[in-house]
Amino acid sequence: MRSLYFLLRENLLKMSSPQELPKHYSFQDVETRWQREWRDDEYYFIPESTRPPFIIDTPPPYPTGNFHIGNALNWCYIDFIARYRRMLGYNVMFPQGWDCHGLPTEVKVEELHKITKNDVPREEFRRLCRELTLANIEKMRHTLRRLGVSIDWSNEYVTMLPRYFQKTQLSFLEMLEKGYVYRTEHPVNFCTRCETAIAFAEVAHVPRKTSLVYFDFDGVEIATSRPELLAACVAIAVNPTDERFRYLIGKKMKVPLFAHEVPVIVDKAVDPSFGTGAVMICTFGDRQDVLWWKKYGLDLRKAINRQGKMTGISGRYADMKVDHCRREILKDMEKAGILHREEPLEQRVGTCWRCKMPIEILSERQWFIAIKHDEILDAAHQIEWIPAHMLTRMENWVSQMEWDWCISRQRIFATPIPVWFCSNCGQMILPPKGDLPIDPTIAHPKEPCPSCGSTEATGEVDVLDTWMDSSISVLNVTGWNGQGKPEIFPAQLRSQGHDIIRTWAFYTILRSVALTGMRPWDQIVINGMVLGEDGFKMSKSRGNIIDTEEIIGQYGADAFRQWAAASAATGSDIMFSWNDVIAASRFQTKFWNIIRFALPHISDGRSLDPAEVIAEVDRWLLCRLSDTVKEVNDAMQQYQFDRTLKAIREFTWTVLADQYIELAKGRLYTKGAEKESAATALRIVLDTLTRMTAPFTPHFADECYSYLRGERVHRKPWVDFVFENAEARSGGDALIGLVSELRRYKHDQGMALNAPLGQINVYTKRTLDDAGDAARALNADVRWRKELPALERELREVRFNMGVIGPQLKKRAKDFMEAIRSLPVDKLVNPPASIMVNGEKISVPENAFSPQFSYLVEGKKVDLIRIGEMFVTIPQSS
RNA sequence: GGGCUCGUGGUCUAGUUGGCUAUGACGUCGCCUUGACACGGCGGAGAUCUCGUGUUCGAAUCACGACGAGCCCA
Numbered sequence: 020m021r022s023l024y025f026l027l028r029e030n031l032l033k034m035s036s037p038q039e040l041p042k043h044y045s046f047q048d049v050e051t052r053w054q055r056e057w058r059d060d061e062y063y064f065i066p067e068s069t070r071p072p073f074i075i076d077t078p079p080p081y082p083t084g085n086f087h088i089g090n091a092l093n094w095c096y097i098d099f100i101a102r103y104r105r106m107l108g109y110n111v112m113f114p115q116g117w118d119c120h121g122l123p124t125e126v127k128v129e130e131l132h133k134i135t136k137n138d139v140p141r142e143e144f145r146r147l148c149r150e151l152t153l154a155n156i157e158k159m160r161h162t163l164r165r166l167g168v169s170i171d172w173s174n175e176y177v178t179m180l181p182r183y184f185q186k187t188q189l190s191f192l193e194m195l196e197k198g199y200v201y202r203t204e205h206p207v208n209f210c211t212r213c214e215t216a217i218a219f220a221e222v223a224h225v226p227r228k229t230s231l232v233y234f235d236f237d238g239v240e241i242a243t244s245r246p247e248l249l250a251a252c253v254a255i256a257v258n259p260t261d262e263r264f265r266y267l268i269g270k271k272m273k274v275p276l277f278a279h280e281v282p283v284i285v286d287k288a289v290d291p292s293f294g295t296g297a298v299m300i301c302t303f304g305d306r307q308d309v310l311w312w313k314k315y316g317l318d319l320r321k322a323i324n325r326q327g328k329m330t331g332i333s334g335r336y337a338d339m340k341v342d343h344c345r346r347e348i349l350k351d352m353e354k355a356g357i358l359h360r361e362e363p364l365e366q367r368v369g370t371c372w373r374c375k376m377p378i379e380i381l382s383e384r385q386w387f388i389a390i391k392h393d394e395i396l397d398a399a400h401q402i403e404w405i406p407a408h409m410l411t412r413m414e415n416w417v418s419q420m421e422w423d424w425c426i427s428r429q430r431i432f433a434t435p436i437p438v439w440f441c442s443n444c445g446q447m448i449l450p451p452k453g454d455l456p457i458d459p460t461i462a463h464p465k466e467p468c469p470s471c472g473s474t475e476a477t478g479e480v481d482v483l484d485t486w487m488d489s490s491i492s493v494l495n496v497t498g499w500n501g502q503g504k505p506e507i508f509p510a511q512l513r514s515q516g517h518d519i520i521r522t523w524a525f526y527t528i529l530r531s532v533a534l535t536g537m538r539p540w541d542q543i544v545i546n547g548m549v550l551g552e553d554g555f556k557m558s559k560s561r562g563n564i565i566d567t568e569e570i571i572g573q574y575g576a577d578a579f580r581q582w583a584a585a586s587a588a589t590g591s592d593i594m595f596s597w598n599d600v601i602a603a604s605r606f607q608t609k610f611w612n613i614i615r616f617a618l619p620h621i622s623d624g625r626s627l628d629p630a631e632v633i634a635e636v637d638r639w640l641l642c643r644l645s646d647t648v649k650e651v652n653d654a655m656q657q658y659q660f661d662r663t664l665k666a667i668r669e670f671t672w673t674v675l676a677d678q679y680i681e682l683a684k685g686r687l688y689t690k691g692a693e694k695e696s697a698a699t700a701l702r703i704v705l706d707t708l709t710r711m712t713a714p715f716t717p718h719f720a721d722e723c724y725s726y727l728r729g730e731r732v733h734r735k736p737w738v739d740f741v742f743e744n745a746e747a748r749s750g751g752d753a754l755i756g757l758v759s760e761l762r763r764y765k766h767d768q769g770m771a772l773n774a775p776l777g778q779i780n781v782y783t784k785r786t787l788d789d790a791g792d793a794a795r796a797l798n799a800d801v802r803w804r805k806e807l808p809a810l811e812r813e814l815r816e817v818r819f820n821m822g823v824i825g826p827q828l829k830k831r832a833k834d835f836m837e838a839i840r841s842l843p844v845d846k847l848v849n850p851p852a853s854i855m856v857n858g859e860k861i862s863v864p865e866n867a868f869s870p871q872f873s874y875l876v877e878g879k880k881v882d883l884i885r886i887g888e889m890f891v892t893i894p895q896s897s
Numbered sequence: 898g899g900g901c902u903c904g905u906g907g908u909c910u911a912g913u914u915g916g917c918u919a920u921g922a923c924g925u926c927g928c929c930u931u932g933a934c935a936c937g938g939c940g941g942a943g944a945u946c947u948c949g950u951g952u953u954c955g956a957a958u959c960a961c962g963a964c965g966a967g968c969c970c971a
Contacts, residue, residue, distance in 0.1 A: 042934095224970075306971080367898095367971080408901070412969075415900055419971080517901090518969070547902095548968070556968075585922095587910080591902070592968065596909065598923050605936045616933030665911075665921075677938080681931095688932075759939095766928070766940050773931035798931085822916045825954060832954040 040618060040726060044611040046575030046604070050718040054164060061733070062101075062169045064112035073109035074510040075101060076493040076540055078523065079116025079178065081123065084155035086162035088557070088595065089516065089549045091567045095583035096546050097514045098168040099660055102714035105169075106737035114496045115163070115170045119152045119179035120433040121485040122213055126374070127151060128432075141431050141460065148432040149179055162567055167576045167717050169733075176495055178488040184434040185456040187488050189501045190534060192437065192452060194388065199533050200426070202386050206302075206309045207425045209381040210371035211327030211341075215429040216385050218484060219422070223372040231294060231364040232349065235357035237272040239264070242294025244364055246352070247345040248301035249274060250333040251322035254281050256298050256311060258289040264297055275357055276348065277334065284315050303380035306421075323379050325429070341379075386427035386436065386481065390420050390529065398528050398538040405544040405658055406590040409517060413528075416521040424526070426484045433482035439464050443473035452501060490526035493539045504535040513543040517590065520545070544658050547592035554594055565595055577716035578604040584660035584715050585668075606668055607719055610708075613676055614723055617705060620687040621698045625728075627706060629742055634686075634693050634790045637700035638744045639751020640679045643670065644704050645742040651711055652738075660715070667711055675704060678755045685795030693790040702727075703740070710738050754789050756886045757781065758796050764884060764893065773798050782807050782890040807890065814844050819868045827864050835861060839868055 064074070077097055080090055101113040128147045129135055136144050156177070163170060176183050194200045207216040232246045236255065252274050257264040264283075271280045288307065289298055300311050302319050311317065322333050329336045329344045336344045352358035369378045395417050404410040427436065435458045439448040448464045450457050459478025467474045493513070497505040509531075515523060524543065531539035550556055551563025558564070570579050581603035587593040632638055647670040654662035683697050705727055713720040713732045724732035761779075765772055776799035784805060794801040817840055824832050838856045839847075847870040853862045881892040 040933095219970095222970095369971095412901060416970085419899095521969080550967075554967075594909075596923085598909075601936085602922060608936050609934065612934035612937085614933085618933095661911085669921080676934085680933080681938085684932085762939060769928075771929060771931070772939065773929090818917080820917065821955065825916060828954075830954055834954095836954095 040611065040615045042615070044608055044719075046577060046607070046718070049722045050165075050167065050576055053718045053721050054167060056721075057169075059172045062105075062111075062113060062171045063173045064171050065110055068110040070108055070110040072112070072507050072511070073101075073104045074112040074497060074507060074512070075114070076496060076510045076513040076527075077114055077116065078515050078519075079118035079176070079489055079492055080159065081121065082117050082119055082152050082155035082159060083123070084158045086159045086567055088565060088567050088570075091162070091166060091579070092549050092583050092593065093514060093516060093546050094163065094166060094168050095580050096544065096589070096658070096660070098166075098580075098717075099584060099714045100512065100514070100544070100658065101169050102717065102733065103655055103737065105733070106710070106713065106735065108736065111171075112174055112496060113169060113171045114174035114176065115172065116176045116489075116492055116495075117152070117156050117178065118485065118489045119149075119177060120482075120488055122215075122374075122430065124148050124152055125430060125432050136431055142458075144431050152179060162571075165568070165571050165576055166579070169717070174496060176492075178434075178485075179432075181456045183495060184488065186491060186495055186499065186501075187434045187483065188437045188455045188457070189452055190491050190494070190530065191483065191487065192449060192455075193501055194530075194533055195449070197533060199389050200386060201389065202384065204382055204384045205387065205422070205425075206312075206380050206382050207385050208369065208378050209325065209383065210374065210376060210378050211323070211325060212374045212376040213371060213430070214325055216381075216383055216425050216427060217371060217378065218425050218486070219420075221372045222369045222378060223375075224367045225370050225375070227366060227368045227377075229364050229366060229368075230361040232352075232361050233295065233359040234275070234352050235359065236275055236297075236299070239267065239272070239297055240295045240359060241297050241299055242362075243299050243304075244366065245301065245304045245345075246348050247329075247336075247341055248304050248322055249299075249348060250277055250329070250336070251301040251303075251320040252277075252279075252281055252299050253302055253312065253317040253320055254300040254315065255283045256286050256289050256300055257283065257296065258291045259285040259287060261289075261291045261296050267297075275355065276351055282317075284311070286311065286314075302382065305380065309380060319382055321382060323381060325381070325383075327379065385425050387423040388426050388529070390417075390423050391532075392417055392420065394532050395525070395528050398532045401538045402528075402540055403542045405542060406588075409520060409543075409545045409590060412517065412520050413524065416525060424484075424529075426487055427481040428484055429480075430482055433485060434488055435459060436479040436481055436483055438479045439476040440479070441468035441471060441473050442475035442477055444468060444471040446470035448476055486522060486526045489523060490530045491534075493527060493531065494534065499534070504537060508535060509538050510540045511542065513540040515543070515545065516548060517545045518548060545590045547587065547590055550592055550594045552595055552597070557595075570600060574600050574604045575718075577607060577719045580715055580717075581606065581664060585664040586661070588661055589658050606672070607716065609672060609676065610712075610719075610723070613671070613680070614705060614726065616680070616684075617687075617701045618726060620694075621702050621705075624695070624698060624702070626699050627703050628699065629703060632696050632700045632703070634683075634696040634700075634792075635747045635750045635788055636679070636683060636754050636790070636792060637696045638742075638747030639754075640675070640700050640704060641740075641742040642744060642748045642751070643674050644707060645740055647674075648707065648711070648738050648740045663711075664715060667708065671708060675708075678759070682755060682758050682792050682796050683790075686790055686792055696790075707738050707740050710735055750785065750787055753783070753785070753787065753887060753889060754793060757889060757891065758793060760884055760886045761797050761799075761891070761893075764882070775799065777894050778802060779894075780804050780808075780892045782892075783888055785888065808892065814847070814870055817847060817868050817870050820866055823864050823867050828861070831856060831859075831861065836868075839863075844870070 075097060078093065080086070097113060101111050105111045125136060125148060128151055132147060178184060191200065208219065208222050209216050229244055231242050231244050233240055233242050255272055257267065267283045268285055270283050272283060273280055300308050300317065302312055302321065303309050320332055321330055323341060324330050327341055329339050331337050333344065336347055339347065349358065370376060371378055396414065399410065399413050437450050437455060437457050437459055439459050441448060446468050448468060450464070460480055464476050468476065493510050494505070497508050497510055499505045527539050531537060548556060551561065551565065553563050555561055555563060578600050582600045585603065586599050629641055632641060647666050650666040651663050654666065686694055686697050709720050709724045709727060709732055717733065720732045724730060762772055765774060776797055778800040780802050782804050787803065819836055824835065828835050834856050838854050850863050853860050881894055884891045
């Protein structure tokens with residue numbers, strides 16, 4: 020509902036144009052007022068619309084409750100694009116998702132309620148998680164509203180709610196049918212603190228100090244960083260070229276303290292210079308162990324369980340935590356006299372990205388999705404990446420994937436895997452797709468086991484990786500229903516940060532290709548990370564975090580949005596800087612003052628017709644506006660917001676305010692056709708500028724436009740202004756140059772800028788009608804003259820145009836320039852067609868050089884200024 | 898250890914295929930309250946474009962190398 024206030028004001032604006040704006044622009048008032056005014060349904064995607072669709076696959080943030088500045092940057096980019104596309108006539112979908120499931124919320128709930136996940140029933144624990152998540156979502160929605168982003172709230176989705184995870188489960192069953200999903204025992208990354216398997220993408224590597232232990236292994240000295248895995252030792256490996264160990268090849272060796280026998284294998288991957296050159300293979304110490312284990316078909320000895328405790332094969336160490344076991348084993352080695360020494364070792368250890376505890380590689384029965392490298396790469400190449408080099412990151416990631424994607428997790432707050440197993444024969448039982456969503460730990464199969472007829476079944480307790488939820492975001496928003504490809508597919512755009520290319524972008528492409536056979540989007544635009552003012556990633560430990568709401572509170576959403584647009588090229592990381600936010604808010608002040616000045620002069624009429632612009636400098640302004648529009652359109656098409664905003668600011672501040680208005684403002688106080696010309700030019704310029712700023716500063720633009728035109732700017736079409744007039748362009752340049760040079764002159768003479776200059780003569784061959792602007796702007800009696808005065812001149816230097824000379828003369832350029840310099844003055848003014856250089860006749864290219872003179876006027880005490888083609892004489896004051 | 902990006906006045910930054918006096922912002926200094934704006938106007942100072950080598954008539958831009966930074970990863 021539009022407020023009464025707005026209706027009244029809009030009508031007032033239509034009936035009588037306002038004569039005055041408030042002296043100061045108050046972003047607080049304006050932003051809160053427009054946010055009340057805007058209706059959600061203005062931004063709805065209309066499925067039945069005939070306009071071309073523009074669907075944006077936006078990132079569903081994790082509902083932490085805090086919409087941080089990196090999120091905000093991303094949402095600004097999306098909103099620039101959404102508003103721009105709407106003005107271009109597209110039927111835009113800007114959905115808002117929430118990626119709810121996952122460990123952080125479970126941990127938070129455990130903290131808040133002082134419980135562990137096993138203290139309450141699963142469903143109760145999930146209820147507590149959902150409760151916390153909904154509260155956090157509400158906080159983040161508030162920040163989104165304050166940012167003024169034009170979200171289509173009718174397309175909001177919440178991954179933890181049945182409506183969404185029904186699709187997640189459906190996609191799981193579809194991929195199971197298509198053979199992508201399988202279940203097997205395989206080594207996986209496992210966090211023993213969180214007691215769940217995790218994917219490679221979730222492993223974070225951190226530097227750590229540990230020790231390298233040298234000990235006697237059945238008569239051979241061996242170095243290992245993980246002595247606690249001695250019970251899991253399955254082989255000893257040496258390099259084939261290593262003469263020291265040649266005698267061992269083919270032998271069996273007895274593991275100290277444990278007495279089981281292991282083979283000696285040879286492999287090129289063993290580094291003879293690390294440790295002693297002989298390495299202990301355990302199941303599993305690291306990824307290399309897994310490779311060797313597979314390659315040589317070694318035994319599997321599980322020494323660590325899911326809780327991070329030693330298993331039965333560890334004998335007297337069983338049930339000890341890994342660290343405890345390590346200390347005990349070292350003690351026992353010492354007692355047995357086989358411990359030689361320990362060396363400090365710097366290593367990078369894989370940790371759980373969430374709880375930061377070192378992960379173990381455990382062999383577990385888990386669910387996997389097959390990764391088909393070629394399929395994914397093909398699709399990735401069909402997408403336009405902005406900036407282009409981000410595709411390389413995807414390529415690198417895909418090509419080095421070794422294992423399939425482990426999608427099962429041993430947690431609670433996640434999408435259940437919709438599968439049962441027959442208690443009698445172990446057969447997998449799937450629910451009918453129409454029954455989804457289900458939780459197999461609560462529901463029972465409706466039919467008996469198809470294999471043995473038993474009615475006893477147990478539900479899968481493992482749940483799905485959260486990326487299984489979010490990687491179908493694009494399928495969800497395009498209306499996928501399990502049957503091939505949705506009607507509008509692929510989506511037009513994905514927007515995300517470069518930190519999740521290997522996860523969200525990768526998994527989405529994988530899933531899209533598997534389920535629809537197509538790439539998920541036409542374009543992907545990548546935003547950089549926001550770094551703190553110190554140049555480092557924002558983090559609690561560095562204390563360099565800046566809060567989105569704090570910036571908005573101090574300078575407003577529009578200033579923040581300008582900062583997001585202007586601070587760096589799309590895709591590169593941005594260092595946060597208060598200065599840039601302040602500069603943005605100053606630009607708004609400047610623009611506001613321009614409108615405040617112009618409005619009384621332009622609100623008598625409404626014409627936007629360039630044909631009514633007759634004064635030369637007014638046409639010059641339109642030429643410059645046309646240039647700006649072209650630059651802005653170019654940049655917007657490539658999502659280069661920094662270029663766009665730079666062009667707009669430069670034109671507004673320099674061309675419009677400092678150059679044009681300073682020159683022509685005197686005319687606006689007069690009456691007649693030439694005043695009307697200026698008024699119309701200003702109307703066109705301000706109308707166009709306001710529409711161009713609308714995607715970036717939506718509140719400010721709506722406010723300005725309501726004063727300028729009494730309309731809503733976001734409902735206007737995008738700008739398309741072309742104007743060219745060669746005469747006006749050069750005439751305007753000359754005039755602007757004249758005024759600016761004479762201002763410099765006044766400054767150099769120590770005069771005030773409005774001090775009278777007396778009678779000045781401007782000599783120019785061109786016909787220049789300045790409508791009296793120069794005289795008013797300079798406070799001088801300006802006389803325009805066609806005949807040049809008698810001038811005396813001295814040659815100062817010869818300037819060469821290397822842009823002309825270089826390409827034509829190449830190596831001869833230097834000698835050519837020497838020859839030209841030695842010509843007499845009259846030949847420099849009227850150059851010959853050709854010249855002899857080192858006995859070679861070289862034709863003189865056009866515009867190859869220009870002689871520079873110092874000019875003097877005989878007899879008269881005048882200052883002489885040359886501005887391009889023009890000469891100006893000014894009576895000397897002293 | 899690998900990948901990606903980058904290194905430009907005190908600080909941050911533009912510079913698309915090599916070409917006139919290297920862009921802009923903040924800061925700084927001087928002058929100016931000129932009928933929109935002092936959150937302003939005009940002007941100045943301040944850069945051997947990280948270093949080295951090479952290609953070229955000509956390099957911030959291209960090539961190679963070194964050093965340094967940030968991000969992502971093994």
